[in-house]
Amino acid sequence: MIYFDSAATSWPKPIEVWKAMEHCIRFVGANPGRSGHSMALEAGRLVDETRELLASLFNIRNPDQIVFTLNATEALNLAIKGLLKEGDHVVTSSMEHNSVTRPLQVMKGRGVEVTKVPCAADGSIKVKDLEAALKPNTAAVVITHASNVTGTLMPIGEIGQLTKKKGLRLIVDAAQTAGVFDLDVSFMGIHLLAFPGHKGLYGPTGTGGLYIAEGLELTPLKEGGTGSKSEIPDQPDLMPERYESGTLNSVGIAGLAAGLKFIRREGMERIRKHEMNLTHRFLEGVKEIQGLTVYGPKDLYSRTPVVSFSLKGKPAGAVGTILDQQYKIACRAGLHCAPDAHRTLGTFEQKLVRFSFSYFNNEREIDQAILSLKKIAAIPTEEFNKKEDKSCGC
Amino acid sequence: MIYFDSAATSWPKPIEVWKAMEHCIRFVGANPGRSGHSMALEAGRLVDETRELLASLFNIRNPDQIVFTLNATEALNLAIKGLLKEGDHVVTSSMEHNSVTRPLQVMKGRGVEVTKVPCAADGSIKVKDLEAALKPNTAAVVITHASNVTGTLMPIGEIGQLTKKKGLRLIVDAAQTAGVFDLDVSFMGIHLLAFPGHKGLYGPTGTGGLYIAEGLELTPLKEGGTGSKSEIPDQPDLMPERYESGTLNSVGIAGLAAGLKFIRREGMERIRKHEMNLTHRFLEGVKEIQGLTVYGPKDLYSRTPVVSFSLKGKPAGAVGTILDQQYKIACRAGLHCAPDAHRTLGTFEQKLVRFSFSYFNNEREIDQAILSLKKIAAIPTEEFNKKEDKSCGC
Numbered sequence: 001m002i003y004f005d006s007a008a009t010s011w012p013k014p015i016e017v018w019k020a021m022e023h024c025i026r027f028v029g030a031n032p033g034r035s036g037h038s039m040a041l042e043a044g045r046l047v048d049e050t051r052e053l054l055a056s057l058f059n060i061r062n063p064d065q066i067v068f069t070l071n072a073t074e075a076l077n078l079a080i081k082g083l084l085k086e087g088d089h090v091v092t093s094s095m096e097h098n099s100v101t102r103p104l105q106v107m108k109g110r111g112v113e114v115t116k117v118p119c120a121a122d123g124s125i126k127v128k129d130l131e132a133a134l135k136p137n138t139a140a141v142v143i144t145h146a147s148n149v150t151g152t153l154m155p156i157g158e159i160g161q162l163t164k165k166k167g168l169r170l171i172v173d174a175a176q177t178a179g180v181f182d183l184d185v186s187f188m189g190i191h192l193l194a195f196p197g198h199k200g201l202y203g204p205t206g207t208g209g210l211y212i213a214e215g216l217e218l219t220p221l222k223e224g225g226t227g228s229k230s231e232i233p234d235q236p237d238l239m240p241e242r243y244e245s246g247t248l249n250s251v252g253i254a255g256l257a258a259g260l261k262f263i264r265r266e267g268m269e270r271i272r273k274h275e276m277n278l279t280h281r282f283l284e285g286v287k288e289i290q291g292l293t294v295y296g297p298k299d300l301y302s303r304t305p306v307v308s309f310s311l312k313g314k315p316a317g318a319v320g321t322i323l324d325q326q327y328k329i330a331c332r333a334g335l336h337c338a339p340d341a342h343r344t345l346g347t348f349e350q351k352l353v354r355f356s357f358s359y360f361n362n363e364r365e366i367d368q369a370i371l372s373l374k375k376i377a378a379i380p381t382e383e384f385n386k387k388e389d390k391s392c393g394c
Numbered sequence: 395m396i397y398f399d400s401a402a403t404s405w406p407k408p409i410e411v412w413k414a415m416e417h418c419i420r421f422v423g424a425n426p427g428r429s430g431h432s433m434a435l436e437a438g439r440l441v442d443e444t445r446e447l448l449a450s451l452f453n454i455r456n457p458d459q460i461v462f463t464l465n466a467t468e469a470l471n472l473a474i475k476g477l478l479k480e481g482d483h484v485v486t487s488s489m490e491h492n493s494v495t496r497p498l499q500v501m502k503g504r505g506v507e508v509t510k511v512p513c514a515a516d517g518s519i520k521v522k523d524l525e526a527a528l529k530p531n532t533a534a535v536v537i538t539h540a541s542n543v544t545g546t547l548m549p550i551g552e553i554g555q556l557t558k559k560k561g562l563r564l565i566v567d568a569a570q571t572a573g574v575f576d577l578d579v580s581f582m583g584i585h586l587l588a589f590p591g592h593k594g595l596y597g598p599t600g601t602g603g604l605y606i607a608e609g610l611e612l613t614p615l616k617e618g619g620t621g622s623k624s625e626i627p628d629q630p631d632l633m634p635e636r637y638e639s640g641t642l643n644s645v646g647i648a649g650l651a652a653g654l655k656f657i658r659r660e661g662m663e664r665i666r667k668h669e670m671n672l673t674h675r676f677l678e679g680v681k682e683i684q685g686l687t688v689y690g691p692k693d694l695y696s697r698t699p700v701v702s703f704s705l706k707g708k709p710a711g712a713v714g715t716i717l718d719q720q721y722k723i724a725c726r727a728g729l730h731c732a733p734d735a736h737r738t739l740g741t742f743e744q745k746l747v748r749f750s751f752s753y754f755n756n757e758r759e760i761d762q763a764i765l766s767l768k769k770i771a772a773i774p775t776e777e778f779n780k781k782e783d784k785s786c787g788c
Contacts (some may be wrong), residue, residue: 003424005431009641011423018419021645025412025598029405030397030724034731036714037399037724070464070600074641099640105627106617128720198641204419206464206600206643221615223500224467224493225731231742233499233733246467246493247403247592249600249643251415321428330431336771337428337619339627348625386496 002329002365007148007176007306007336007356009198009205017202017255025252032250033227033241043250050253051240053260058193059184061209064215064271067210067243068253072175073099074221075194078243079171080104080142082194082218086111088139090128093154094119095147095341100173104142113137119344124295125153131162131171140169140191145177149341149354150296151279151306152182160189169216170364175199178262185211192216202263203256206249218243271359275305278366279358284305287371289377295345295352308336308352310371313381316351323353327372331355395757396723401542401700401730401750403592403599408656411596411649417463418648427621427635428642437644438555444647445549445634447654449677450702452587453578454605461604461637466569467493468615469588469604472496473565473636474536476612477586482533484522485550488513489541489735494567498536502621507531513738516691525556530595534563534585539571543735543748544690545700552755554583563610567594570698574666577604586610596657597650599642612637641711664710666751669699672751672760676701679764683771689739689746702746707775718745721766725749 003011024046032043037038051063060066069075078128080103084090092104094116104114115133119125130141141163146153156172163170171192174183185193190211212218220235224245229236236242263271280300286292291312297303311319320333332354335342342348355369397405413659418440445457453459463469465788476482487506488510509527513519524535535557540547547743550566557564565586568577573594579587584605591601614629618639623630623693630636654744657665674694679687685706714727727747730737736742749763752779 001431003433005424005429005434008425008428008434009423011433013419013423018416020411021419025407025415025649029403029407030399030438031402031599034402035724035726036711036728037718039395039397039724040399040402070468071640074464074616077616077618079638098624099626102617102629102639106629157482173541195642199749204643204645205425205641206646208640222468222471224471225491227731230492230729230731231733233495235496235500245496246465246602247590247599249464249598249646252599252600252643252646255419269395309457309691317430324431330429332429332431334430335624337621337624339625362579376625 002369004155004200004331004355004361004369006358007354008332010200010225011356013202013204014259016258016262018188020258021204021251021255024251028254031247039229046254046257047248047250050257050260053257054209054310057260058211059186060141062214064239065212065275067212067216067240068248070206070212071208072173072194072196075208076100076173078210078218078221079192080107082221083140083169083337084112087137089113089115089135089137090140090142091115091117091138092131092142093125093144094344095123095125095152096144096338097148097175097265098337098339099172100142100144101174101340116340119327121345122295123147123150123341124297124302125342127155127158129161130159134166138168141173142171144173144175145181145183146304147296147338147341148176148306149308149336149352150345151176151271151304152296153302153304156188156190164189176306179351180268180275181304185213191221197256197259201256201258204252207256221250222246266359274359275357276300278361279303279305279307281363282355282367282370286372286373287367289374291377292373292374298392305357306354308354310347310350310352311377314376316353316386318384319353319376322376323372329369329372398657398723398749398751398755398763400593400752401748402726404594404596404752407596407598409657410651410652411598414652415598415645416651418645419430422648425641430608439694440648440651441642441644444651444654447651448603451573451654453580455580456608458633459606459608460711461606461634462642463602463604464600465602466567466588469602470494470567470589471497472604472612472615473500473588475615475760477534477563477565478506481531482716483507483509483529483531484534485509485527485532486531486536487511487519488738489517489519489546490538490732491567491569491758492733494538495734500503510734515739516689517541517544517735518691519548519694521549521552521556524553528560534565536565538567538569539575539577540698541690541699541735542570542576543700543702543730543732543746544739545570546690547698549698550582550584551668558583570788572663574669575698579607591646591650595650595663595758596653598646600646601650604637606637614639616640625691643754660753668753670694671751672755672757673697673699673701675757675760676749676764680767681759683768685771686767688717699751700748702743704741704746705771707767708770708778713747713770716770717766723763723766
């Protein structure tokens with residue numbers, strides 16, 4: 001099978017990821033931070049080590065400012081709901097994933113004003129449009145680092161300069177970039193960075209996290225046992241426990257550490273270069289396919305290795321099904337949990353097919369996919385309409 | 395090492411648990427419920443199968459009423475914060491874990507009235523005391539199935555009859571009982587059942603869930619991508635997606651399925667019998683140790699295999715450290731994230747040492763522990779005070 005769905009979750013994972021998980025569950029199986037015995041302390045050290053690896057990757061001074069969550073969505077919920085207060089105004093883009101738009105929608109009901117800055121047809125945003133949307137009561141800018149539909153990279157560095165100048169908080173959704181593209185919270189002026197553990201960081205599902213800038217006080221999403229200050233009735237204000245109630249996914253976090261070490265060993269630049277070379281090869285290869293339209297930036301420097309496209313007259317879901325069943329290519333067709341992005345592109349009705357490439361893909365797979373798309377493009381439209389549409393509609 | 399800390403997380407896990415996780419991460423590594431391709435559908439089936447196994451265990455008619463969470467704490471937060479509204483009154487016990495008391499503390503700040511019904515010195519509660527605490531605005535009873543400190547079993551069946559008669563909601567924290575003691579949501583009249591995956595169910599850390607009775611509408615804790623109804627701005631009302639935003643811990647959930655199959659194969663009654671036999675042996679064995687006081691019910695039918703005790707004149711933390719370092723016995727000393735329970739027992743200041751037994755413990759380990767405790771009890775108090783207290787204070 002050819003796996004082109006790494007924007008949903010990366011696969012395969014480096015061998016050492018599940019080896020680390022097996023080691024953790026077999027030999028360090030205790031509850032980290034709960035008991036004082038040797039195995040619990042060892043589990044705690046494993047978790048701490050992962051925090052340190054993440055801190056080093058994102059240039060975070062104090063690893064304890066990183067909080068582990070179930071996934072990036074939980075991290076974004078904590079950031080958005082934890083930070084914003086009634087009467088606040090928040091600026092976001094028209095390219096966001098539902099993990100940003102839906103918590104913002106809830107906050108609207110709690111008296112938060114939301115402005116969605118329209119992006120261009122390639123998904124890009126103009127910083128001056130963001131600036132023009134600011135109001136006296138603007139508290140924060142919430143934006144993705146890169147679209148999960150078009151791969152469009154947002155100018156986080158420039159936006160960080162703007163938010164710094166205006167004294168605003170910057171919340172960044174790094175779901176599509178963490179582990180592949182440079183993220184420096186200090187340099188970029190990021191106050192809250194949400195990231196998944198199971199995409200570009202090569203950890204297992206069940207891992208993710210939020211960096212919270214020092215001095216920033218959020219309302220926790222959950223309260224409970226933290227293994228510290230158990231005697232007080234309120235959630236303790238210690239970091240990272242304040243936002244980490246209940247047993248952590250220590251086994252998954254051990255796998256995430258292995259993923260982070262893999263990135264360190266291979267080199268993020270090398271990983272990115274490989275993925276972008278594949279993207280280039282694909283973009284060049286599909287140019288000659290009639291009726292195939294690629295959405296998003298044309299130049300490689302403005303995008304990630306996520307490519308969405310349509311085939312004229314052929315529903316995205318049906319194309320996805322043929323790719324899966326006939327050509328054994330796993331991709332994602334539909335709205336990609338980002339209806340706003342599809343509205344921006346003008347593809348809300350027709351939907352798109354998305355290919356997302358990882359370090360484990362190769363040129364042969366790209367060539368095979370291009371060939372498959374050529375064949376699908378050649379199927380007469382009337383015949384096509386008989387095909388079953390197995391798109392999940394998302 | 396002798397592992398007596400299964401009330402924090404069970405260890406070891408059955409071999410098939412990590413084998414199932416390895417299989418999932420290597421061969422079914424896609425994102426469940428996100429894309430339409432074969433591997434994503436297979437990942438979805440794995441998650442569905444786990445829901446069905448849980449439904450069968452707890453006698454839940456519709457598996458889709460089970461929502462996966464990071465841990466039982468998240469499930470309790472969703473239940474408590476999702477259900478209670480300003481002006482509601484809620485009744486709970488004085489033996490609860492911080493995963494119940496802290497979310498309730500937050501709800502106090504949001505206009506919810508909380509009554510903690512005092513329990514007896516052995517941790518037991520009288521249903522008539524619970525009934526006496528009810529008010530016209532009482533909306534729910536929130537109670538643990540068994541104390542994580544004393545192992546005291548609460549009369550959930552009787553409480554369920556009361557809440558049914560009074561038209562109240564019943565929220566049960568099954569952190570210490572799921573997988574070992576009978577839980578039948580229909581028969582017991584439970585509306586919201588929170589459970590961890592990584593304790594008695596033998597799954598890995600990073601798993602847990604909440605059963606939500608049909609027709610019950612909770613405010614979600616998190617919103618985001620659900621892989622369904624992506625086009626609508628609000629969180630969809632489909633079950634279970636309404637409460638499952640973002641990528642699920644599919645790898646952990648695959649391990650949980652293996653744990654549930656292990657329980658089914660071995661038989662819950664056999665597991666419980668083995669654990670209670672060990673508890674009996676331990677309780678009998680420590681009777682002759684001078685200065686050792688066991689807290690909680692004396693009879694086996696009123697308790698779980700969790701035993702907390704003190705050694706006169708010897709701080710719990712220091713006893714825990716000696717057990718770990720000198721006798722290689724892993725246990726948990728401190729407040730066990732349940733300060734209310736320790737206040738009830740009168741052990742808030744002195745704290746306790748907790749042993750919790752699992753199916754993988756044996757009589758030889760129990761005997762060795764009794765012998766070790768005898769030796770520790772014989773250490774002169776003055777010498778004891780020099781020992782380092784490595785208790786985590788929780």
